[in-house]
Amino acid sequence: MSATTVLPVGFASADLFRWLETATPDELDELPFGLVAMTHDGIVERYNLAEARLSGLTPERVIGRNFFTAVAPCTNNFMVAYRFESEPELDAVVDYVFTFRLAPMKVRLRLLQHLAARHMYLVVEKRD
Amino acid sequence: MDGGPAAAYEELLEFLYLTPVGIIKFRPDGKIAMANPVAAQLLMPLSGDGDLSDLYALLAAVAPDLRACVEQFRPAAGQICEERRLVVRSIRKILTLTINKINTEILMAVVRDITRTVEQEIRIFDDQQRFRAIFDNIRDYAIYTVSLDGRVEEWNRTLSRIGGWEPADVTGAPISIFFPPDRAGQPQSTALLEHALQHGSAEFEGWRVRKDGSRFWGDSAATILPDHEDKATGFVIITRDLTERKLREDGLVAQATTDPLTGALNRRAGEARLDDVFARLQRSGQTFAVLMIDCDHFKAVNDRWGHSGGDKVLVSLVEICRDRLRDGDAVIRWGGEEFVLLLPNTSSDNALMVAERLRQSVEAARIEYNGNTIPVTISIGVGTADKADVRADQVVQRADEAVYRAKHAGRNKVAE
Numbered sequence: 001m002s003a004t005t006v007l008p009v010g011f012a013s014a015d016l017f018r019w020l021e022t023a024t025p026d027e028l029d030e031l032p033f034g035l036v037a038m039t040h041d042g043i044v045e046r047y048n049l050a051e052a053r054l055s056g057l058t059p060e061r062v063i064g065r066n067f068f069t070a071v072a073p074c075t076n077n078f079m080v081a082y083r084f085e086s087e088p089e090l091d092a093v094v095d096y097v098f099t100f101r102l103a104p105m106k107v108r109l110r111l112l113q114h115l116a117a118r119h120m121y122l123v124v125e126k127r128d
Numbered sequence: 129m130d131g132g133p134a135a136a137y138e139e140l141l142e143f144l145y146l147t148p149v150g151i152i153k154f155r156p157d158g159k160i161a162m163a164n165p166v167a168a169q170l171l172m173p174l175s176g177d178g179d180l181s182d183l184y185a186l187l188a189a190v191a192p193d194l195r196a197c198v199e200q201f202r203p204a205a206g207q208i209c210e211e212r213r214l215v216v217r218s219i220r221k222i223l224t225l226t227i228n229k230i231n232t233e234i235l236m237a238v239v240r241d242i243t244r245t246v247e248q249e250i251r252i253f254d255d256q257q258r259f260r261a262i263f264d265n266i267r268d269y270a271i272y273t274v275s276l277d278g279r280v281e282e283w284n285r286t287l288s289r290i291g292g293w294e295p296a297d298v299t300g301a302p303i304s305i306f307f308p309p310d311r312a313g314q315p316q317s318t319a320l321l322e323h324a325l326q327h328g329s330a331e332f333e334g335w336r337v338r339k340d341g342s343r344f345w346g347d348s349a350a351t352i353l354p355d356h357e358d359k360a361t362g363f364v365i366i367t368r369d370l371t372e373r374k375l376r377e378d379g380l381v382a383q384a385t386t387d388p389l390t391g392a393l394n395r396r397a398g399e400a401r402l403d404d405v406f407a408r409l410q411r412s413g414q415t416f417a418v419l420m421i422d423c424d425h426f427k428a429v430n431d432r433w434g435h436s437g438g439d440k441v442l443v444s445l446v447e448i449c450r451d452r453l454r455d456g457d458a459v460i461r462w463g464g465e466e467f468v469l470l471l472p473n474t475s476s477d478n479a480l481m482v483a484e485r486l487r488q489s490v491e492a493a494r495i496e497y498n499g500n501t502i503p504v505t506i507s508i509g510v511g512t513a514d515k516a517d518v519r520a521d522q523v524v525q526r527a528d529e530a531v532y533r534a535k536h537a538g539r540n541k542v543a544e
Contacts, residue, residue, distance in 0.1 A: 056141045073146060074165030097178045102144060102153075102162040104180035 007031065011125045017091070017112045020121055034124035040113070042066045042081070051124060054100045067122070074099070080109065080122070088115040095127065150239035156198055156232065158184035170239050173219045183237070190214040191225065198227070198235065205229050213242075222246045270367040273353065276360065278302050278321055290346075290369040292339040303365065308335050308343065324350040324363055336367065345374035387461040389439055390446040398460030398468060399520075405472045406520035409513050417479030419469035419486070420509040420527035421445070424539040426465040429502060437497050438465075441504050444495045452486055468524065476512040476544070483508040483542040491540060505540035507531055512544075 009019045011033050020028075020037070025046065028035055034051030038044055044067050047059040055072075062071050068081040075081055079094055090113040098107050108127045113120035144151070150167030154160045160183055163171070172178060174186045184195045191214055201208045208227040215222055226238045263271055263284050270290055272283035280298050287293050291306065298305075304315030316334060323330035329351040336346040348367045352360040385397035393401065405416045423429070423445060430438040442465065449459045449469060460468040469486075471479055487508055495502045509530025511523045534543035 055145075056138055057145075058138060061138065061142065070146070072165060073148070074169040077169065095178050097168045097172050097175075097180050099163050099165050099168045101141060102164055104160060104163050104168055106178050 011108070011110060011123060012093075016110070016123070017114065017117070017121065020112070021117060021119070033126075036067055036122040036124070037119045038067050038122070039118070040115070040120055042068050042084070044071060045119065054098070054105075054124065056101050072098075075122075080111065083111055084113055084120055088113065090120075098124070150237075152183065152237040152239065154183045154235050154237065156235065158182045158195060161234075167237075167239055170221075170223055170241055173221070174216065187214065187225070190216055190223075198229070201229055203229070205231060208235075268368060272298075272303075272365055274303055274321070274350075274363040274365055276362055278304070278317065281362065287367075290338075290344065290367070291336070294339070297339060306336050306367070307348075308337055320348060320350050320365075321363060324352055325360060328352055333370070344369050345371045390443050390459075390461055392446045392449075392459040392461040392467065395460065395462055398458065398462065398470070401458050401460070401470055402520040402524070405470065406513070406517070406523075408472070409515075409517075413515070414473055415475065415513045416523070417471045417474040417476065417482075417513070418511045418523050418527045419471065419479065419483050420462070420511070420524070420531040421449075421467040421469065421486075422507050422509075422531050422535065423465040424505045424507055424535075429504070433497055433500075433502055437502060440497045441495055441502055444493065445490065445504070445506070448489050448493055449486065452482065452489065468527070474512075476510070479510045479512060480542060480544060483510050487540065487542055507534040507539050508542045509534055510542065510544045 007027075007030060009016050013019070020035070028037075028046060029049040031048055031050055034054050035046065035048040036044060036051055037046035044062050044065055047057075047062045052058055052062075057071070065071050068076040075096075079096065083090060083092065083094075090111050092111045094109045094111065096107050096109050097104050099105070106127045108125045110121075110123040110125075112123065144164045147164055148166060150170045151162075151164045152160055152167045153162040160181055163180060168180055171180055171183075171186050174189065180186065187194050191212070197208055206229055208229055210226050211224045212226070213222060214225055221241060221243045224240045224242050228236045230236060266284065267286060267289070270284065270287040272287060273281045275281055280301050280303055283298055287298065302315075303317045303321075307315045307317040307320075310316050310319070316332060320330055320332045323332075329349065331347065331349040333347045334345070335343040336348070337343055346367050347370050348365055350363045350365045353362045353364055355361045385393055387394045402418075405414075408414045409416060423441065426438065426441070429441055433440075442461075445467065446459055446461075449467065453459065453469070454471075456472055458470040460470060462468045469482075471482065474482070487506060490504060490506045493504065495504055509527045509532070511525070511527030511530060513523050517523060530543040534541040537543065
C-alpha cells in the first residue's frame with residue numbers, strides 16, 4: 001500500500017474493530033492515528049508506526065510488555081485500564097492527556113474490546 | 129547502551145515514562161515545558177478540559193499562592209517549597225509538591241500522590257485516639273505500662289480511682305509499691321513480671337496496696353509489650369478491684385463453716401481446725417488446749433423460757449467466749465448446748481485460768497430476754513494436748529471426761 005491509499009476506516013468508524021481484527025501489520029502502520037493491540041490481560045502484541053512516532057518508543061521495546069504497568073503507567077487508572085478490566089464489551093471514547101516525549105498533548109482515546117475477539121485495542125488520536 | 133543516539137534517546141524516554149513520581153519542567157510564568165506521564169495523570173483531574181499548559185492555573189484551587197511564591201522567591205536558585213501538601217477534595221487525593229528554582233528561566237517540580245500514606249496516618253491517628261479514649265475512660269480497670277526493670281511509664285485514671293495514686297506518686301516509681309511483699313519478703317510484682325517474661329503473660333490475684341497503705345483485693349494481668357522483632361520492651365499491666373467479689377466469696381466460706389445461730393464455727397470446720405493445730409503439735413511441738421463447755425440445766429432453760437429463750441442463751445454464751453479469746457482461738461458449736469474452745473499454744477495452767485474466768489463471766493452475765501434476766505452457769509472440762517497423743521480427738525475426749533466430772537461435782541465448775 002502506498003501513502004496515498006485511502007483507508008476504508010477512520011478513528012470513529014463503526015466497523016473499526018472488525019477491520020482491525022483482519023488488518024495486516026502494514027495496514028496498521030498506514031493508519032494516521034496511534035494503535036495498540038493487546039491481549040485481554042494487557043500484553044502488547046501490535047504497536048503501530050503512528051503510535052511509535054508519538055511516543056518515541058519502538059515496537060520491539062514495547063511488544064510483549066504489559067501496556068498499563070510497563071509501557072504507559074499513566075493509563076493504569078479508572079479511566080482506561082479499569083474500563084478494559086471491568087467492561088468485557090467496550091467501545092468508548094475518552095478525552096485524555098498523554099505526555100509523548102514529555103510534552104503534554106491532548107488526545108482522544110477509543111477503547112475497544114469484545115470478549116470473543118483475540119485482541120483489545122487502544123486507539124489514540126490527537127485532539128485540539 | 130547499544131544502538132547509538134536514537135536508542136539512547138528511546139531508553140531515556142522510557143526511563144521518564146516509567147518514573148513513578150510526577151516530574152514537571154516549567155517557566156516562571158507557569159507555562160509547562162515538559163511533564164512525564166505520572167505528572168499528567170496527577171494533574172489531569174485538576175484541569176477542567178485536559179489543558180495541562182499552565183501549572184498555576186492547574187493548581188489555582190489547591191495552591192492559589194503558587195505564582196506569588198515563585199515570584200517572591202529572591203535567591204537565584206534554590207528550593208521554593210518542599211513536600212507541600214495539596215488536598216484535592218474533588219477526587220479525594222492528597223498530593224505533595226516540591227519546587228526547585230534552577231535559574232530565572234527554569235523551574236522543576238515533583239508531584240507525588242501520598243493519599244495512601246495519609247490515609248494510613250489518619251488510621252493510625254484514629255486508632256491512637258480510640259485507644260486513648262478506652263485507656264482513659266475504662267473505669268474498672270487500672271491500666272499501666274511498665275518498663276523492663278519494673279517502673280511505671282504510663283497509666284490511666286482508674287489507678288487513682290481504685291488506688292488513690294496520683295501522677296507524681298506513680299510515674300517512674302517501681303510497681304512494687306502496689307504489691308505487698310510475699311512470705312519471703314519479695315514484692316509479688318517481681319514474680320508476676322518474671323512469669324510474664326517467661327510465658328508472655330501472667331495473672332495473679334491477691335492483695336494490692338492503696339496509696340494510704342490500705343489494701344484491696346485485686347487481679348493483675350501482665351502482658352509483655354513486644355517490639356517489631358518480638359523482643360520484650362516492657363509490660364502492660366491491668367488491675368481490677370475484686371474486693372467485693374472476694375468479700376462475697378469469703379461470706380460464702382463463712383456460711384459453709386459457721387453455725388447460723390451463734391456464728392461459732394460449726395463442728396465440721398471445728399474438727400478441721402483441731403486437725404490443723406494437732407498437725408502443728410506433731411510438727412513443731414506447739415501444744416494446745418481444749419475447753420469443753422456445757423450449759424448447766426439447759427433443758428430447764430428451754431422449758432421455762434421457750435426455745436427462743438434457749439437460743440438467746442447460746443448466742444450470749446458465744447459472745448462472752450469471744451470477748452475473752454485471743455486472735456487464733458476458736459469457738460466451736462460442738463453439739464446442742466455444747467461448745468468447744470480451741471486454744472492453740474496454751475499450757476494446762478493457762479487453760480485452767482481461761483476456763484475459770486470464763487465460768488465467772490457467764491455466772492455474772494445478765495442475759496436479758498423479754499424483760500427478764502435468764503440466770504445461766506456453765507461447766508467446763510479442760511483437756512491439754514499430750515505428746516503421746518496420736519489423734520486430735522483424744523484431747524477432746526479428755527476435755528469431755530473432765531466436763532462430766534465438773535457436772536458431777538455440782539455444776540458451775542471447772543475440772544481437768
